Structure formats: C-alpha cells, structure tokens
Amino acid sequence: MSHHSQPLGKSAVRQARELVDLGDPQAAKKLLAPYCARKRRDEEAWLLFGLVNIQLSSWEEARSAYEQAARISPGMAVAHFGLGNALLGAERYDDAIRAYRRTLELKPDFAEALNNLGRACQLSSSPEAAIGYFERALALNPNLAKTAYNLGLAYVASGKPAEAIHSFRRALQLSPEQPEVLTALGRTYTDIGQLDLAMQCLEKVVQATPDSAEAYCDLGLANRFSGNLPVALDCYRRAAALHPDHVDAIAGEVATLDMLGEVEQAYQRIRRALDQDRWSSSLLFAYSNVCRHGNSCGEAIALIEEALQRPDCRGRPRTVLLFGLGKLYDACKEYDRAFRAYAEANQSMNLVYDPAQNSRFINQVINAFTGDRVAPVADSAAGVGPIFIVGMPRSGTTLVEQILAGHPNVCAAGELPWISNLVASLPQRVGSRKPFPECLDAVRPCHLDAMTTEYRNKIAVAGRTARFVTDKMPHNFPYLGLIRKLFPRAPIVHCIRDPMDTCLSIYFQYFDSRIPYAYSLTHIGRYFRDYVRVMRHWQAALKPAIIPVSYAELVERPEPTARALLAAVGLEWDPGCLEFAGRRNVVLTASYDQVRQPLYKKSVGRWRHYEQHLGELKAVIEEDDPATGPS
Numbered sequence: 001m002s003h004h005s006q007p008l009g010k011s012a013v014r015q016a017r018e019l020v021d022l023g024d025p026q027a028a029k030k031l032l033a034p035y036c037a038r039k040r041r042d043e044e045a046w047l048l049f050g051l052v053n054i055q056l057s058s059w060e061e062a063r064s065a066y067e068q069a070a071r072i073s074p075g076m077a078v079a080h081f082g083l084g085n086a087l088l089g090a091e092r093y094d095d096a097i098r099a100y101r102r103t104l105e106l107k108p109d110f111a112e113a114l115n116n117l118g119r120a121c122q123l124s125s126s127p128e129a130a131i132g133y134f135e136r137a138l139a140l141n142p143n144l145a146k147t148a149y150n151l152g153l154a155y156v157a158s159g160k161p162a163e164a165i166h167s168f169r170r171a172l173q174l175s176p177e178q179p180e181v182l183t184a185l186g187r188t189y190t191d192i193g194q195l196d197l198a199m200q201c202l203e204k205v206v207q208a209t210p211d212s213a214e215a216y217c218d219l220g221l222a223n224r225f226s227g228n229l230p231v232a233l234d235c236y237r238r239a240a241a242l243h244p245d246h247v248d249a250i251a252g253e254v255a256t257l258d259m260l261g262e263v264e265q266a267y268q269r270i271r272r273a274l275d276q277d278r279w280s281s282s283l284l285f286a287y288s289n290v291c292r293h294g295n296s297c298g299e300a301i302a303l304i305e306e307a308l309q310r311p312d313c314r315g316r317p318r319t320v321l322l323f324g325l326g327k328l329y330d331a332c333k334e335y336d337r338a339f340r341a342y343a344e345a346n347q348s349m350n351l352v353y354d355p356a357q358n359s360r361f362i363n364q365v366i367n368a369f370t371g372d373r374v375a376p377v378a379d380s381a382a383g384v385g386p387i388f389i390v391g392m393p394r395s396g397t398t399l400v401e402q403i404l405a406g407h408p409n410v411c412a413a414g415e416l417p418w419i420s421n422l423v424a425s426l427p428q429r430v431g432s433r434k435p436f437p438e439c440l441d442a443v444r445p446c447h448l449d450a451m452t453t454e455y456r457n458k459i460a461v462a463g464r465t466a467r468f469v470t471d472k473m474p475h476n477f478p479y480l481g482l483i484r485k486l487f488p489r490a491p492i493v494h495c496i497r498d499p500m501d502t503c504l505s506i507y508f509q510y511f512d513s514r515i516p517y518a519y520s521l522t523h524i525g526r527y528f529r530d531y532v533r534v535m536r537h538w539q540a541a542l543k544p545a546i547i548p549v550s551y552a553e554l555v556e557r558p559e560p561t562a563r564a565l566l567a568a569v570g571l572e573w574d575p576g577c578l579e580f581a582g583r584r585n586v587v588l589t590a591s592y593d594q595v596r597q598p599l600y601k602k603s604v605g606r607w608r609h610y611e612q613h614l615g616e617l618k619a620v621i622e623e624d625d626p627a628t629g630p631s
Contacts, residue, residue, distance in 0.1 A: 050082045080103040111138075148170040233257070240253065245277065392495075496548055525621045526620060
C-alpha cells in the first residue's frame with residue numbers, strides 16, 4: 001500500500017513506524033495526524049506521533065502528543081520521557097527537568113532519562129547538578145558515549161578541566177574519532193596550556209571537517225598560544241575564506257597580527273569588520289586591544305559601552321568585554337571607571353573556589369617536605385636542563401623568561417604543564433590511594449628516576465640544541481620540594497613583586513576558568529598568603545638556594561639585576577638578554593604586549609591608583625603573619 005493513501009486502524013501506526021525507520025518522519029506525520037485525531041485513546045500512536053514531531057523539531061506538537069499519551073497511561077515512563085525531550089527541544093528547561101524527574105520516579109534505572117535530565121540542568125546553568133545525573137547514568141550504562149561527552153562539558157562549565165579531559169577521552173574510547181568530542185577535548189587542552197595535545201586533536205577535526213571555519217579557528221587558537229603565529233594566521237585566514245563573516249576568524253586574525261606587532265594592519269582589518277558587525281564581543285575585545293596599543297582608546301570605549309547596554313550582551317561574552325573595558329579605562333587613567341568594570345567582570349565569573357582547602361594543602365606540603373625529604377641527592381644526568389621560574393601569576397615570570405631567552409644557550413618553553421601532570425600521576429605510579437603529598441611515603445628512587453627521564457625527554461624536544469629550557473609555570477611553587485628531588489642542580493628562580501600590585505594585576509586579568517581563585521579579592525589575598533608561607537619554607541629548607549628576582553629591582557636597575565640572575569643560573573652575560581624591545585619570539589601570556597617595549601615603571605605601585613577600592617584585599621593580606629598562616 002502506498003503511504004499516500006489512508007490506511008485504517010493499526011496499519012497506519014505500523015506503516016508510520018516503517019517510515020520512521022526509513023528516515024522519512026514527514027511522511028509518517030501525514031499518516032499519523034488524521035489517525036490520532038480519530039483515535040484519542042491509542043497511546044502507541046500518540047507516542048509515535050510525539051517521536052516524529054521531535055525528529056521534525058515540531059516541539060509544540062510533540063509536547064501535546066506526549067501529554068496525551070501520559071493522560072492515557074499516567075504511569076508510562078516513556079511518555080514523560082518524550083515530554084521532557086519535547087520541552088528540552090523547546091528550551092523550556094525547568095519544565096523539562098520536572099518531566100524527567102517524573103520519568104525517574106516511574107523508572108529509576110532509566111539511564112537515558114538521567115542523561116537528558118543532566119543536559120537540561122546543564123542548559124539551565126546548573127552544571128554541578130548535571131554532573132551528578134551524568135555520573136548516575138554512566139553507572140547504570142557505562143557504554144553511553146554521549147553521556148561521557150556531556151559529563152565532560154559539565155566539568156568544563158564547572159571549572160574542572162582535568163575531570164573534563166578524562167570524560168572526553170572516555171567518550172572517544174566508546175566512540176572513536178568523533179569530531180564533536182575531539183573539538184571539546186582540543187579546546188580543553190588549549191585552555192590549560194597542553195598545546196601539543198590540543199593540536200593533535202584539532203588537526204584531526206580539520207581533516208574530518210575541512211569545510212568547517214570553526215575547526216580552523218580552534219586550530220588557529222592552539223597554534224597562536226603555542227607560538228606558531230604564521231600557522232595561526234593561515235588557519236584564521238582559511239576560516240575567513242570559508243566563512244567571510246566569521247567573527248572568531250576575524251578576531252583571531254587581528255589578535256595574531258597584534259601579537260606580531262602589526263598593529264596598523266590589525267586596526268585596518270578590524271575596522272572593516274566592525275563596519276559590518278558592531279556587536280560581536282570577539283571583535284570588540286580584539287578591537288579594544290588594538291586600540292589600546294594604538295592609542296585610540298576612546299573609539300573602543302564608546303563601542304563597548306554601547307554593546308554592554310544591549311539585552312543580548314550577557315554571559316561569558318559580557319565578562320570578556322568588561323575586562324577589555326577595564327583595560328581601556330585604565331590606559332586612559334580613569335581609574336574609578338576601570339575598577340567598576342573590572343569588579344563587574346569578576347563578579348560575573350561565579351567559579352567555585354575553597355581557600356580553606358588550599359590552605360590545608362599548603363600545610364600538608366610544608367609538613368611533608370622536612371628533614372630527609374628536602375635533602376639534596378646526586379644528579380648525574382646530562383643533556384638539556386630545565387630552569388624553573390615560579391611565583392604568583394603577574395609577578396614578572398614572563399619578563400624573567402624573556403631575559404633568559406635572549407641568551408643563546410636558553411630556549412624559552414613558556415608555561416609547561418608537565419610538573420603538575422607528574423604530580424597528578426604520582427599516586428598511580430607508586431601504587432598509593434593517597435593524593436600528593438600524602439603518597440610520598442611510597443616514592444622510591446626508581447619512581448623519581450622515571451619521572452626525571454620523562455620530563456627531560458620532553459624538554460629535549462623543546463630545547464633541541466639549547467643548554468637550558470625554561471619552564472615558567474608560576475603555579476609550580478607548591479611542588480618545589482619534589483622538583484628539587486627530580487632535578488637537584490636545576491636553577492629555581494623565584495619572581496617577587498609587591499603583594500598589592502600582584503594581587504590587583506591578577507584581579508584585572510581574565511583567566512577563563514584556569515585560575516578559580518582569581519575572581520575575588522579575598523580569595524586572591526588568601527591564596528597569596530599561602531604562597532608566601534610555602535615559599536618561606538622552601539627558601540629555608542632547599543639547597544642549593546632558590547634565586548630571588550625582584551620585579552621592582554628589575555625595572556629600576558635592569559642590567560645589574562639581569563647580570564646577577566644569569567650569574568646565579570650559571571650563564572655568562574650576554575647583552576642580547578635585555579634587547580627584547582621589538583623581539584619577534586613569542587610571549588603567550590597576558591604580558592605579551594609589555595615585553596616588546598623598553599622596561600617601564602608604570603606597573604610598580606600601580607595599586608595606589610585603586611587604593612580606595614582595595615581595603616578588603618589589604619586587610620586579607622595583612623590579617624595574619626604569613627609565616628603562621630590564616631587563623
């Protein structure tokens with residue numbers, strides 16, 4: 001029978017189901033609509049009618065169909081599940097959550113319902129609740145690749161990149177080479193600075209989806225952050241060739257030109273784009289940087305202030321624009337307006353951070369590394385050696401790395417994640433269920449040797465012919481006891497900056513979710529006190545001594561300070577170390593635009609411009625003696 005005729009009774013439902021199986025929901029709907037209108041009590045027909053409408057994105061008709069099925073059989077879990085799916089498609093997230101919860105009351109082991117409930121929670125900005133539902137779904141059915149992917153997205157939204165990476169990799173094990181999952185994994189690796197792994201993922205995405213401008217933009221960002229600026233520029237231009245109005249492609253190209261020092265070319269490129277699209281947050285943020293570097297801040301301020309008034313300017317794009325606006329007002333010396341913009345930007349981040357938990361961790365580290373634990377051991381390893389540069393973010397680590405990078409025997413590798421990766425892997429390596437530093441009792445010389453070799457192999461690739469490779473991950477400072485065990489002779493440089501300047505500079509910087517303490521002056525102050533405590537411990541306990549470098553002295557007396565630094569590291573003086581104005585080597589942190597200029601002093605004592613707003617921060621920093629820690 002042709003499906004264009006009007007079959008009677010159950011044959012209509014059977015034929016409609018066959019059409020659904022053949023991928024023709026539109027024809028199935030034509031059969032079912034008149035049948036359901038006559039047969040108001042046929043729950044099977046109404047369920048199928050709901051399904052075909054969902055496949056056709058006809059959310060209201062799908063909702064009505066599933067509600068009718070639920071009226072016929074109130075205890076039928078699948079009807080409430082379908083209703084939830086229709087409401088989810090219509091973006092009625094609270095109603096969808098209620099429908100899925102009713103489904104689970106009727107059928108508690110319904111893994112798909114748990115997955116979709118998690119998705120509804122995630123879309124309604126409740127990622128922490130979503131995580132619980134996704135984990136319950138995977139406990140019921142460990143083979144749900146989509147749920148593992150969704151769990152990863154929820155972890156990203158909750159600021160937990162390590163857990164997100166684990167979930168995305170699990171999803172890829174269940175369903176290999178999925179571009180959607182590879183994209184999410186690559187973006188997460190980019191966010192945390194694991195750029196080699198990011199590019200591996202994102203290159204696969206580009207190969208699988210060569211017509212995707214989005215894929216080229218993601219790959220461009222990873223290359224830009226890893227210092228491959230010509231490759232990044234090519235990626236962004238390929239994206240723009242595929243999609244000429246793609247704002248991320250244009251913004252990425254402009255940012256890359258800006259990093260290359262091509263400010264005028266960047267300005268002309270973005271002005272053309274803004275004439276066509278004034279309201280893209282990506283374009284406006286890139287414009288704010290170009291205008292700041294080109295001394296035309298007023299133009300960008302006016303556009304950003306206008307954009308912030310729009311009702312659709314919300315979420316993360318609004319946050320980024322507010323940080324950009326703060327920088328522009330600061331450059332114009334309008335400090336009260338700058339602080340208001342920064343304060344609103346930080347308040348909008350809503351990241352979870354527990355300062356007491358960090359204090360407990362620092363206490364454990366200090367207690368763990370005493371006596372024999374900090375005694376030096378013999379180091380006979382040859383080859384490329386690391387120079388570790390630590391300190392608080394925004395304390396001058398980039399500047400110190402650039403000075404060292406001017407020496408012919410030093411390769412600058414930037415913020416490497418490898419020490420924190422080794423620390424995270426330590427319990428598994430030594431067969432302990434306790435985290436670092438509690439697992440140290442199980443560490444044997446063979447474990448240390450294996451970790452040292454692994455790290456040296458990585459930097460040997462980065463350094464090639466250099467004698468030293470810098471690792472300037474600021475947050476390696478809690479691990480200096482372990483670092484000294486792994487590399488007894490490696491220089492450790494400690495960058496020191498005025499506490500108020502350091503903390504304020506962190507507050508004024510957008511770090512995405514990588515540094516969860518960075519968005520509250522109280523949290524930054526508490527974190528700073530814990531950093532001071534553990535650094536005082538290392539300074540007293542570790543031999544050979546840590547090399548301190550004062551940011552203020554470096555700016556005030558650059559050559560004597562730089563000479564002393566090189567001598568302490570074990571390198572002869574080279575005048576190229578201070579010739580970094582206009583240098584084309586890549587600086588990937590927030591300081592990239594500073595290190596191409598002659599050393600300047602405006603960042604010293606900068607906090608005094610904002611003193612009237614910083615009583616809370618000052619009180620936290622001065623609350624206790626940092627030697628004893630918070631009370």
